[in-house]
Amino acid sequence: MSQKTATEKTLTPPPHTEPVVFTRDMLDWLPWIEPMAEQDMTERHLASLVDASRVKSPYFRLLARDPDVLEARTRTDKDIFYNPEAGLPRAERELAAAATSRLNGCIYCASVHARFAATYSKRTDDVQRLLDEGVGAKLDERWEAIVAASVALTTLPITFGKEHVERLRKVGLDDAAIADLIGAASFFNWANRLMLSLGEPATQG
Amino acid sequence: MTDVIDTLVGIAPGSKLDAIRANRSEARKHAQASYASLFEPRDLAGVTAEERHALAAFVTGLHGEPKTEAFYAAKLPAALRAAVAAEVASARTKGPYGRFPKGPLSVEDAAGPIWKVSDAGAKALGPRLKAAFEHTHMLVFHPRDAAPPSLQSLLDAGWSTTDIVTISQLVSFLAYQIRVVAGLTTLASTL
Numbered sequence: 001m002s003q004k005t006a007t008e009k010t011l012t013p014p015p016h017t018e019p020v021v022f023t024r025d026m027l028d029w030l031p032w033i034e035p036m037a038e039q040d041m042t043e044r045h046l047a048s049l050v051d052a053s054r055v056k057s058p059y060f061r062l063l064a065r066d067p068d069v070l071e072a073r074t075r076t077d078k079d080i081f082y083n084p085e086a087g088l089p090r091a092e093r094e095l096a097a098a099a100t101s102r103l104n105g106c107i108y109c110a111s112v113h114a115r116f117a118a119t120y121s122k123r124t125d126d127v128q129r130l131l132d133e134g135v136g137a138k139l140d141e142r143w144e145a146i147v148a149a150s151v152a153l154t155t156l157p158i159t160f161g162k163e164h165v166e167r168l169r170k171v172g173l174d175d176a177a178i179a180d181l182i183g184a185a186s187f188f189n190w191a192n193r194l195m196l197s198l199g200e201p202a203t204q205g
Numbered sequence: 206m207t208d209v210i211d212t213l214v215g216i217a218p219g220s221k222l223d224a225i226r227a228n229r230s231e232a233r234k235h236a237q238a239s240y241a242s243l244f245e246p247r248d249l250a251g252v253t254a255e256e257r258h259a260l261a262a263f264v265t266g267l268h269g270e271p272k273t274e275a276f277y278a279a280k281l282p283a284a285l286r287a288a289v290a291a292e293v294a295s296a297r298t299k300g301p302y303g304r305f306p307k308g309p310l311s312v313e314d315a316a317g318p319i320w321k322v323s324d325a326g327a328k329a330l331g332p333r334l335k336a337a338f339e340h341t342h343m344l345v346f347h348p349r350d351a352a353p354p355s356l357q358s359l360l361d362a363g364w365s366t367t368d369i370v371t372i373s374q375l376v377s378f379l380a381y382q383i384r385v386v387a388g389l390t391t392l393a394s395t396l
Contacts, residue, residue, distance in 0.1 A: 007360055008360045009360065020308030021308065063370060066371045068247065069243055072236075072238035072241075075235035076232050076239060079229050080229065080232050085228055103301060104301050153384050156267075156346060160391055175225055179392060186380075189384055197356075198369075198373060
């Protein structure tokens with residue numbers, strides 16, 4: 001049971017401009033409950049950030065309140081997205097993350113991963129069309145197959161079936177690439193829920 | 206410890222899928238470490254083992270993926286398992302739905318229920334789990350509707366800020382684990 005004697009209160013974010021469209025712009029994220037103060041973080045809390053620079057992020061200082069799960073989450077994330085060995089090209093792992101975020105409605109997550117997808121693919125117009133029009137946007141057959149598979153893994157009930165696997169194979173994904181897509185879309189069902197429910201995005205500047 | 210995703214998908218050592226998962230050995234290891242840190246933690250802190258497993262049974266029940274649902278339900282005592290199952294039956298719906306910030310995206314707003322625990326459920330679960338289940342339903346089906354009042358309800362029910370981080374991670378991790386199991390199970394069926 002909680003040892004708290006007084007009920008805590010949620011935070012009121014400072015005055016800010018809320019983004020009302022999906023964008024590739026850099027956004028801020030404002031927490032609704034109190035992140036750890038940097039000076040209160042133990043070595044274990046700091047180690048759970050994995051990247052020391054994340055101590056500046058209120059999102060990661062909030063998640064550091066449960067350091068074991070934050071560290072495991074972060075190391076899962078990094079291998080799914082950054083491991084260059086075989087599998088799905090980085091651009092398309094990011095596409096799956098952006099499509100999942102677009103469907104769930106995470107404007108912050110979509111902004112980060114749409115930027116990565118555009119950077120790695122050089123297909124900025126296609127990425128922007130996904131943001132503007134949603135997961136039904138016209139892309140090309142390979143990207144539409146990746147988006148459709150991400151959608152089928154994200155919706156409830158989950159509708160991902162053999163037909164999605166076959167369509168992915170037809171556009172050139174091998175088994176390792178399909179497994180990467182499953183990892184990337186599934187991971188963003190984790191990430192989107194944290195970003196959406198613990199705080200809100202704000203336009204920078 | 207046995208790898209939960211491998212167990213639920215039925216990945217045999219030496220199989221094709223075993224080799225594919227081995228190419229992402231860090232993700233495999235740390236998905237399992239995430240499970241362990243949530244369900245067999247070194248320190249339970251403010252969230253009891255029974256609360257963690259009740260939430261997991263509810264989340265996996267809402268997703269309706271039989272293998273993961275059975276895995277987590279089995280960890281509950283019978284009376285609590287029945288109470289969770291009764292709530293799942295009234296809570297299951299389609300997702301994701303919810304509202305966008307007012308503006309050009311408002312045309313994409315999709316209506317859906319704001320679900321509440323039944324009176325019988327509230328009695329069986331107690332105020333802490335009642336608040337947590339209602340929050341969990343939103344996180345599972347309409348996470349873009351989240352707002353500070355949903356977190357205040359958790360604080361008012363006796364959860365601390367740190368507890369909220371843990372239960373948010375628990376629900377969100379399961380949203381990942383359930384999909385990986387479903388996705389890899391489908392992939393395995395085509396190999």
